Amino acid sequence: MSSLQLVNPRVRGIRGSPHSGLQSLAARITQEITQGAQKPFKGVIDVSSGDPHKAGVKPISFVRQVLAVCLHPQLLKNKTLPLDVRMRAQRLLEVCDGGSVGSYTASSGMPHVKQSIAEFITRRDAGVPSHAEDIFISAGSQRALMVVVKLLASGEGETRTGVLTPRPCPHTLPPLLDEAGVTLVPYQLMEDRGWAVDLDELHRALKTARGRCEPRAIYISNPGNPTGHVQDGKSIEEVIRFAAAERLLLLVDEVYQDSVYGQEKEFISYKRVLFEMDKEYSETVQLVSFHSISSACMGECGLRAGYMEQVNMDPEVTHFVDTMLCTDISTPVTGQLALDLMVNPPKPGDPSYDTYTQESLLTLATLSQNAQRVQEFLNDLPGMSCQPAMGGIYLYPCLHLPSEIIEKAKKLEVEADVLYCQMLLEEEGVFLGAGCQYDGTTGNHHLRLSILVPPDTLEEVLDHLGSFHLRFVRDKLPRPDGGVKDRDMGENLRPFSTAGTFPMN
């Protein structure tokens, strides 16, 4: 292994993410500030990815109190902690082997937590039954997705497994598919319809893919990451019929199910819609749904736990899911316990109920207000437009760039939206995600912006973004003398790598 030639070709083929490059740059700038460098900003504000605690959102108190007691059980006697906190901790410690969060668990998760999840899903879906044995807990929903995609992976060339993937999609998805060894088959979401899924486009994507690979699954993100779109029952049913007709496994990322804030919008699960359809669908269509404690209201990204529910899967396939999870040994216990608390929160009358409810509602209210504020702000900027969002934690505005900027970016061998984000980061300390889904025909690029941040932080972001954007656009406009004021459009930027270092969700 003394040379690069010897690295596994599949690993070598994992695409570099411009997001990772931007993250390295953000880390470098932060380090420079720590070391005393003078910048026109106090520090980097990162709204590129969904990391609410990093952005200053507070954790749910009940969750943290219960986990603290589970880690240090002497706190069971601490009467300053609410009674339901201590009772819940006691109960959770009883279901940990040896009464300790330091023990391994079954690789597919703690039976008690799986049971809590199944009951939560049954309640959520108005009684459609869910079973603990169909629940698989993992260190985050991404890890569960990787397990399923790896099971699907096979073949080479035209028999190679393909996965229909929305465009735009979560920025962590393409490298995951690369690593698993499957082909990404893009289908375009409809920006002018608020990023809806379009059935004709699904058929087109599938038709184009056949012969190049063997499409075996379709990935959906609902509420949409990064689009903020929320599907209604009719749209979901269409996708299910499509998957059934084309014999595709449905991989449904529903991690933002707790954060739908659009007027008269609600989250409806794929499973619920499926079970309200005829038996020819409800008993045959294979579906895997993912959820996570990194979701909006919990925001416990650092604790690492998520789960998938499998519906209509072949038990022999499920057996291999277990085999794959085994190599992870087990999911972090603190994360599993947080998962239990997420799906089984305090009930009315419990001492922690009011605080828990207020904290959750505050998150939803923040999302809703921030979404409206950002959308209006961005639509007022020249060369920027933003679809309204109805759920999730992102906005995905469109950047209409003058052709000379796109040309400049081409010379620098970087996407124009990456260049935009890089300059914004260097000049204003604001870190936005680059969409990187330029299609070459429209000159349009996109930005990804997390809105799960405290409102005052958001105002700071908009201040910096607004002045940068106006400068960026103005400096590209013709000057009175007929020339183009070609400020430091990238020339003075530091070398920039797309090497993967800090991917986040």
Added chain:
Amino acid sequence: MSSLQLVNPRVRGIRGSPHSGLQSLAARITQEITQGAQKPFKGVIDVSSGDPHKAGVKPISFVRQVLAVCLHPQLLKNKTLPLDVRMRAQRLLEVCDGGSVGSYTASSGMPHVKQSIAEFITRRDAGVPSHAEDIFISAGSQRALMVVVKLLASGEGETRTGVLTPRPCPHTLPPLLDEAGVTLVPYQLMEDRGWAVDLDELHRALKTARGRCEPRAIYISNPGNPTGHVQDGKSIEEVIRFAAAERLLLLVDEVYQDSVYGQEKEFISYKRVLFEMDKEYSETVQLVSFHSISSACMGECGLRAGYMEQVNMDPEVTHFVDTMLCTDISTPVTGQLALDLMVNPPKPGDPSYDTYTQESLLTLATLSQNAQRVQEFLNDLPGMSCQPAMGGIYLYPCLHLPSEIIEKAKKLEVEADVLYCQMLLEEEGVFLGAGCQYDGTTGNHHLRLSILVPPDTLEEVLDHLGSFHLRFVRDKLPRPDGGVKDRDMGENLRPFSTAGTFPMN
């Protein structure tokens, strides 16, 4: 994906582990007892794998107190907690993004923790320098190992990557190598020399493998899992010279470095030995060393964190380590903080120093006493022999079985040691690991037994094991009437699957 045929052939090829089957059986028995079934024992005692907290070993108080405060920072004001606990928690919260354990971290780990680890290694190795950029934190050492092995994997047939693997080895290793797609090349450890590594055997194994695959790495476990052997400097130097001559990457599992208890034995790291050799070695031999919070003294298996240090690795290869860790998003933060506490414990004079030291010393004393007790006990049983252990948390006794038992096992299509463990579990509720390394010529089998359990639990295990073993052997001895009393030797056992469900370390 409606049929098994469609599961990724590599995943289908992961070998079933008899350990998983035994774990399922143990879980079933536990469930039956919970549901009121009458058994001749109160519950299952699991000494099959290293899960100290499950077995009743207490966690280190300092670790749990600091983590509790980090989760629920209001405890910073709780004066019943030692001052150094609160100060350390404060410091750790400062290095968490947004001051929260709920934020993502860099995928290769928190810079502060990597720095602590590098300083720990430098102290441990008497000044041999270690650098934070060579440290990669992951959700357990097994995960880090998987990343490196996947980087190595390539080729098919005689160009397929092979990894020299000790026999016996950690029971989680063979499925890991299967999943990564590399060939396991076994080398036998020398039981009659306390499970030492033998140079001639390494050469023999390598020679046999060449032409069948392309050996590119050698895996070593020191202190040995499950053998308890501890290598001296001379043996380590021999292995390093062998690896250098044969251009093999050294993968050294050193997770039990904190638990050497043999008289006049000490842990010496491969890195330290390497750096005391000539430059032709110290500047060229590629080495990766693994450590984990699941180690003996911490025993925090459920929190999931470990690290690897890379020595002399090509920076371009290291780049891909980052890429691979990216798909895990990030290592659990509670685990990373526990890692920081493990490598940077309280110092003399700190309020928590005495308790911390007592708790750690108690673990070492327990291991030492238990090792001696079990070894003597087993060597007194007919048909059983046990090499002395010097470190780690396992004993690996040899079971000399009468040929009729081996024949019986063959009829039942199960290894004789698995049959032994299955009957012991059903009849006495004691769960030992099966060695499964029968070589067909000696009639010898092996058992794996964790000795990191409270002494009174150990006595219970030995009671049950002793009476079972005598029954097992006696029932196979010729009776006065000349027949063989063929008790329920497996006939009444329930169906037993080797399907993977609950692997542990």
